[in-house]
Amino acid sequence: xxxxxxxxxxxxxxxxxxxxADAADAVLAAGDSLETRVRGAEIDFVVxxxxxxxGLRALVRGTRGMRSAITSTSxxxxxxxxxxxxxxxxxxxxxxxxxxxxxxxxxFAETAPEDLGLGAAEDRSVSIEARIDDARAAEAAARxxxxxxxxxxxxxxxxxxxxxxxxxxxxxxGSYESATHSLTCExxxxxxxxxxxDSWFSVARRLAALEQPAAVGRRAAERxxxxxxxxxxxxxxxxxxxxxxxxxxxxxxxxxCASGYAVYRKTSFxxxxxxxxxxxxxxSAIDDGRRPGGLGTRPFDGEGLPTRRNVLxxxxxxxxxxxxxxxxxKLGLASTGNAARSAGSAPSVGATNLWIEPGARTQDEIxxxxxxxxxxxxxxxxxxxxxxGDYSRGAAGLWxxxxxxxxxxxxxxxxxxxxxxxxxxxxxxxDLLWLGRIASPTLRVARMTVAGR
Amino acid sequence: MSExxxxxxxxxxxxxxxxxxARVLDGALERKVDYADLxxxxxxxxxxxLEEGIVKSGDRHVEQGVxxxxxxxxxxxxxxxxxxxxxxxxxxxxxxxxxAQHAAQGSARAALPRRTDAGPDLYPIVSxxxxxxxxxxxxxxGAIDARARxxxxxxxxxxxxxxxxxxxxxVVGSDGTFAGxxxxxxxxxxxxxxxxxxxxxxxxxQGMGGRYDFAQLEEPSAWHPLVDEAVRIACLNLDSVPCPxxxxxxxxxxxWPGILLHEAVGHGxxxxxxxxxxxAFADRLGQRVAADGVxxxxxxxxxxxxxxxxxxxxxxxxxxxVLIENGVLxxxxxxxxxxxxxxxxxxxxxxxxxxxxxxxxxxxxxxMLAGEDDPEEIxxxxxxGLYAVSFGGGQVDITSGKFVFSANEAYRIENGRLGxxxxxxxxxxxxxxxxxxxxxxxxxxxxxxxxxxxxKDGQSVPVGVGLPTLRIEELTVGGTEx
Numbered sequence: 001x002x003x004x005x006x007x008x009x010x011x012x013x014x015x016x017x018x019x020x021a022d023a024a025d026a027v028l029a030a031g032d033s034l035e036t037r038v039r040g041a042e043i044d045f046v047v048x049x050x051x052x053x054x055g056l057r058a059l060v061r062g063t064r065g066m067r068s069a070i071t072s073t074s075x076x077x078x079x080x081x082x083x084x085x086x087x088x089x090x091x092x093x094x095x096x097x098x099x100x101x102x103x104x105x106x107x108f109a110e111t112a113p114e115d116l117g118l119g120a121a122e123d124r125s126v127s128i129e130a131r132i133d134d135a136r137a138a139e140a141a142a143r144x145x146x147x148x149x150x151x152x153x154x155x156x157x158x159x160x161x162x163x164x165x166x167x168x169x170x171x172x173x174g175s176y177e178s179a180t181h182s183l184t185c186e187x188x189x190x191x192x193x194x195x196x197x198d199s200w201f202s203v204a205r206r207l208a209a210l211e212q213p214a215a216v217g218r219r220a221a222e223r224x225x226x227x228x229x230x231x232x233x234x235x236x237x238x239x240x241x242x243x244x245x246x247x248x249x250x251x252x253x254x255x256x257c258a259s260g261y262a263v264y265r266k267t268s269f270x271x272x273x274x275x276x277x278x279x280x281x282x283x284s285a286i287d288d289g290r291r292p293g294g295l296g297t298r299p300f301d302g303e304g305l306p307t308r309r310n311v312l313x314x315x316x317x318x319x320x321x322x323x324x325x326x327x328x329x330k331l332g333l334a335s336t337g338n339a340a341r342s343a344g345s346a347p348s349v350g351a352t353n354l355w356i357e358p359g360a361r362t363q364d365e366i367x368x369x370x371x372x373x374x375x376x377x378x379x380x381x382x383x384x385x386x387x388x389g390d391y392s393r394g395a396a397g398l399w400x401x402x403x404x405x406x407x408x409x410x411x412x413x414x415x416x417x418x419x420x421x422x423x424x425x426x427x428x429x430x431d432l433l434w435l436g437r438i439a440s441p442t443l444r445v446a447r448m449t450v451a452g453r
Numbered sequence: 454m455s456e457x458x459x460x461x462x463x464x465x466x467x468x469x470x471x472x473x474x475a476r477v478l479d480g481a482l483e484r485k486v487d488y489a490d491l492x493x494x495x496x497x498x499x500x501x502x503l504e505e506g507i508v509k510s511g512d513r514h515v516e517q518g519v520x521x522x523x524x525x526x527x528x529x530x531x532x533x534x535x536x537x538x539x540x541x542x543x544x545x546x547x548x549x550x551x552x553a554q555h556a557a558q559g560s561a562r563a564a565l566p567r568r569t570d571a572g573p574d575l576y577p578i579v580s581x582x583x584x585x586x587x588x589x590x591x592x593x594x595g596a597i598d599a600r601a602r603x604x605x606x607x608x609x610x611x612x613x614x615x616x617x618x619x620x621x622x623x624v625v626g627s628d629g630t631f632a633g634x635x636x637x638x639x640x641x642x643x644x645x646x647x648x649x650x651x652x653x654x655x656x657x658x659q660g661m662g663g664r665y666d667f668a669q670l671e672e673p674s675a676w677h678p679l680v681d682e683a684v685r686i687a688c689l690n691l692d693s694v695p696c697p698x699x700x701x702x703x704x705x706x707x708x709w710p711g712i713l714l715h716e717a718v719g720h721g722x723x724x725x726x727x728x729x730x731x732x733a734f735a736d737r738l739g740q741r742v743a744a745d746g747v748x749x750x751x752x753x754x755x756x757x758x759x760x761x762x763x764x765x766x767x768x769x770x771x772x773x774x775v776l777i778e779n780g781v782l783x784x785x786x787x788x789x790x791x792x793x794x795x796x797x798x799x800x801x802x803x804x805x806x807x808x809x810x811x812x813x814x815x816x817x818x819x820x821m822l823a824g825e826d827d828p829e830e831i832x833x834x835x836x837x838g839l840y841a842v843s844f845g846g847g848q849v850d851i852t853s854g855k856f857v858f859s860a861n862e863a864y865r866i867e868n869g870r871l872g873x874x875x876x877x878x879x880x881x882x883x884x885x886x887x888x889x890x891x892x893x894x895x896x897x898x899x900x901x902x903x904x905x906x907x908x909k910d911g912q913s914v915p916v917g918v919g920l921p922t923l924r925i926e927e928l929t930v931g932g933t934e935x
Contacts, residue, residue: 039729045529045811048548051518052535070512074535087513094587096507153731188731188852195733197852230853235699235935265504265610267646267656344514381857382846383879383931387646387656392696392879392931394848394857411855413879413931415698449933451698451881 002163005030005052006175008076009167012056015085017169021058021092023066023103025168027302028054029343032161034128038135039154040143046128052076055343058088065099067092072344100329108172109300109307117293119179120206124161126181131157134183134213141217142187148228149221153186153197159207164298166341172304180295181207185220191228196408198223198378203435205293223377226398230408232452233399239373239426240414240448241366241400244433246376247440251285251356253418255438257386258312258320259349260327269389269419270318278318279422282359285313287322289337289352296352296437302341307352310336316423322349355439359428363442366427368403374450375400376414389418395450412452421445459623459633463493467537471631477539478627481523481546488524488789489549490626492766493537494808497583502614503594511587518808521545524790533809572770575756575763576664582617582639585667590615593641593671597680601645604684607691609654610646615639617667624768632768638759638915639663640904641670645683649691657686657861661902665757679902686843686862689874696878696932697865702838703880703928704831704866707899709844711918714749714819715907716847716856717884718742722776722784723802723814723909724791726851733854733885734782742782743888746824749777751786753801753817759903760818760917764801767812771801776819777888786814806912816907820919824894828922831893833869839930840864840871841880854884857931879931887925895922 009026016024030052037044055072069091071084139155160180167173184201200220202211242250262268270278289307291297301307303325310320321331324339324347340350367375376397383392392415398405416424429442464470474491481489499513519542520533532545594613601611618638625631640662648654659679661670669675705713718734726732734742743749753762753771762771767789775783787795788803791814804815832840840863847858859879865872900919907916 039527042526043528045531046551047531047533047811048545049532049809050534050536051809068510070510071514072512073515074517075515084515091511091513091587094591095501095511096509098507098509101509151729151731153729195731195852197731197850227853232929237935265612266654344512346510346512380848380850380855381859381879381881382848383857383859383877385656385877387654388876390876392859392877392933394855394879394881394931396850396853396855410853411881411883411929413698413857413881413929415696415878415931415933417933449698449931449935451929451931453700453929 005163005165006173008054008081009165010173011078012054012081012085013167013169015082016056016058016089019086019089020060021089022061023059023169024057025103025166026054026056027341027343028165030163033158034131035156035158036128036132036135037154037156038132038139039152040139043132044154048128053343054081056084056088057346058092059102060089060092062097065097066101067095067097068101069095070346100326103168103170104303104305104325104335108304109174111174116290116297116299118205118297119177120208123179123181123207126159126207131159137213138183138185138217141214142185142221145218145221146225148189148191148225149187150190151188155185155217157183166300166304168304174300174304176299179205181210183210183213183216185217187221187224189224189228196224196227196230198227201435203295209293227396227408230396230410232411233409233450234453235451237447237449239370239444239446240450241370241373241375241442241444243375243377243442244431244440245435246379247443248436248438249379250443251354251440252438253384254285255322255351255354258322260321260323260331261349262386263321264327264330267387269387274318274321276318277316278419279313279316280425281316282425282428283313283316283422284357285354286311286357287351287354291353294353301337302339302347305335305337305339307337322351324349351438353437355432356428356441358430358432358441361427361429363429363431366429366442366444367400367405369427370400370444371402373400374409374414375405384418391416391418391421412450414448414450416448421448459621459635462495462621463623469537469539473539474625477542477546478625480543481521481550482627486523486525486550488627490522490624490630490767492520492808493623494518494620496618496620498616498618499583500614500616501587501590501594503598504612506598508591508594516807520808521549522811523549527794529790529811531811575754575761576637578637578666580666581619582637582667583619585617589671597643597676600677600680601643601684604681605647605688607647607649607688608645608684609648612644614642615670622766624766626768630768632764634763637664639665639667639670641676641679643680643683645687647687647691653691655687655690657683657690659683660904663757663759663903664761689862693874693876695934696863696875697839697930697934698932700927700929702835703925703930704835704838704840705920705923705925706840706842707895707897707920707922709901709918710841711820711901711920712844712847712858714821714920715816715916715918716849716858717882717887718749718776719816719819720849721851721854721884722786724785724787724795725814727785728791728795732851737782740782741780742885743777743780744891745780746894747777747780747888747891748775748822749819750774750822751776751816751819755818758818758917759905759915762817765803766805767803769799769801769803771817774800786816788812788814804914806914810912813909815909815914816916818900818917818919820898820900821921823896823898823921826893826895828895828897831895831922831924832866832871835866835924836868838866840866849884855881856884857881875932881929881931887928890926891923892926893924897921
């Protein structure tokens with residue numbers, strides 16, 4: 001961590017105070033990255049980047065609360081920081097007083113955090129050539145998997161190194177570094193004139209934790225191949241299984257509806273239901289910002305509060321919201337350490353590492369136990385209304401008859417009400433799969449409308 | 454734009470003049486490279502947002518940076534940095550050209566910069582929208598809040614925001630391209646929540662914007678209808694019933710439902726997917742892909758539109774491109790790289806989110822030309838179906854051709870009459886054949902209000918769409934009622 005970056009944060013805070021701010025906080029997000037895509041035998045692109053953004057929030061006290069404003073810039077010269085701080089305070093004075101606005105009341109994180117596994121020192125020197133080789137190996141393995149893999153959108157490898165410095169006028173100044181490495185392969189399969197695309201990817205904090213490139217390529221090819229011959233099905237009501245990837249999107253929606261902002265604004269169908277049984281007793285969901293090596297792990301949140309473990313859902317009962325200090329004040333509660341923050345934004349709420357606890361049955365056992373239904377492997381579109389819970393999305397997947405997969409499915413929608421879907425979960429898999437900050441095992445919803453031909 | 458101010462801006466602010474830029478480009482061309490370019494950007498953005506009756510916070514952002522690109526064959530090397538100075542440029546250039554070291558061809562040398570001639574400025578403004586005093590923006594949001602609450606006592610919550618942007622770009626290419634642009638962009642968003650008997654709540658969103666002066670948004674004739682429409686839809690949806698499920702006749706209203714074209718055919722006609730032959734439309738130029746009478750256009754030259762540009766992000770002037778003419782596929786959307794590799798001409802569709810991204814073929818304003826049918830007669834002719842007027846987002850799988858878009862104001866049609874409003878539902882179809890099932894085209898082409906944002910490969914760019922009233926047979930509607 002460069003001293004200059006900590007100095008820039010300290011300078012912005014001091015200048016904001018001098019300009020009349022009663023409180024302030026600042027975030028500096030910096031990073032460099034490598035990214036490449038290989039398609040067939042050829043390199044498609046190589047991108048190298050360096051970025052650094054400083055964001056400042058100034059708060060000015062009035063009789064009924066704080067006025068606030070946020071600014072950001074990538075110009076870190078001393079004159080630019082001074083100008084920015086002055087502008088931020090001036091902008092804050094133009095806004096309305098808000099009794100809930102302000103920094104957290106205290107309880108900031110330790111500034112010398114434990115090792116949370118956010119990267120490996122030896123990865124810092126990774127070369128673009130090494131990542132090109134990873135992408136080539138995935139691409140070659142996908143194409144070698146089957147003669148019907150005839151084309152691809154390419155295989156992409158990226159390594160991203162970030163530094164975050166956060167400081168506020170109450171004296172907190174903390175920083176951490178993290179890395180993210182990824183490898184994605186997206187092949188096309190063709191048979192009888194029809195084409196299908198699918199992908200597979202691996203993402204981790206350490207290069208050594210990435211899935212082997214050839215395995216990524218083979219798996220991607222298998223996923224594209226199994227979609228060949230996909231067709232629609234007649235409109236019906238059946239059990240719908242969500243594989244771990246699509247099930248994680250359901251959990252992401254749940255997190256959105258449990259966000260303190262959605263709750264105090266009543267734009268969530270869960271508003272007012274803390275403590276109630278809102279889901280199947282098979283469902284427990286946990287958010288843990290300190291999970292070692294997790295993609296959502298960080299020592300402190302976007303307001304300098306320590307991250308921690310929160311149980312959102314305990315055997316179907318809604319036990320916690322996700323809160324930063326603003327939404328917590330609006331609800332008369334305390335922050336859960338879930339403030340998300342980019343350099344250019346006010347704090348908001350985000351899950352850290354959020355998962356559904358695995359159940360007792362394998363995906364194969366759940367399929368075998370389904371007489372007739374749809375296993376969803378891809379969802380498209382944004383058909384979810386968090387206010388009412390109404391849910392309707394485009395889907396692709398695999399059709400199940402008598403406990404066996406019989407053919408791939410496309411051009412259907414699945415629809416229901418999200419609140420009812422959560423209550424209707426009647427099977428939870430053992431196959432919890434981490435491919436992002438939000439993870440789930442296979443879930444089966446007892447009944448949904450599948451619209452097709 | 455006859456005399457772009459951008460070059461002067463970047464020279465004065467960052468000390469990058471035409472001669473030194475030509476030398477930087479020569480550096481990029483040291484190895485065997487077909488083409489190299491520099492993309493400078495300096496953008497200011499501000500926004501204010503209202504909720505619970507007050508503007509709690511304002512924000513303002515400055516984004517600056519430069520990207521250096523080298524192309525050799527199908528390869529591209531790209532390096533970008535947020536430090537705009539000659540030393541950073543030289544380092545970025547070395548990274549970008551490294552990609553070309555094994556290239557088999559290419560022998561370009563930087564041409565002397567020459568100003569690109571473009572037509573008249575499509576978005577002249579009196580004052581930059583980011584220079585408008587914040588108090589005026591706060592006043593507008595306050596007036597919106599008051600009007601929405603006064604329209605209907607069932608409105609229990611109003612969220613409104615206005616976003617202003619001023620983006621300066623400069624493109625310098627090794628073929629002598631030297632083109633600048635100043636791009637204003639404003640946007641107003643209104644979301645209201647209505648609460649009905651029994652505590653049922655519904656929200657509705659409406660927005661508008663474009664490349665014009667902020668003062669245009671302040672006109673009551675602009676924002677009153679926007680607020681009234683949001684209030685109307687939220688209250689209407691308090692009475693909505695479950696949507697039908699299954700394949701049926703769908704009538705799309707004019708304007709924003711043009712998102713159908715964007716998803717069903719627009720993405721599939723982008724040059725990159727067709728060069729790589731990963732699109733369901735690959736190798737289909739000259740073939741019938743839509744019913745008689747269907748003509749689809751992408752036009753980046755409509756004055757003041759959100760999707761319009763004087764030049765694209767590679768310095769190519771934008772144009773009007775016919776994609777489908779009377780049902781027959783006529784053209785693709787091209788950037789420089791894909792046009793060169795396909796032996797076609799660039800169409801001014803090389804766009805990027807910012808200097809931190811590589812350009813790709815992207816849409817601008819995509820719409821269908823009007824037909825001759827009377828919209829009311831189109832509705833009267835439907836025995837049973839769905840009339841969808843307002844939509845949220847959409848998405849497409851360009852390889853299988855399957856696309857979705859989500860209705861948020863829709864009605865059942867029964868015996869030629871509008872029935873009850875239905876809950877939001879996703880519609881799904883197959884891009885290469887959905888337009889073959891168009892049976893009526895209205896005479897009422899309308900463009901959207903200027904709210905579209907298109908995402909591709911993680912990059913967002915502003916776009917527009919447009920559509921006349923359209924009747925389509927056998928589109929799958931994703932409701933819950935069998």
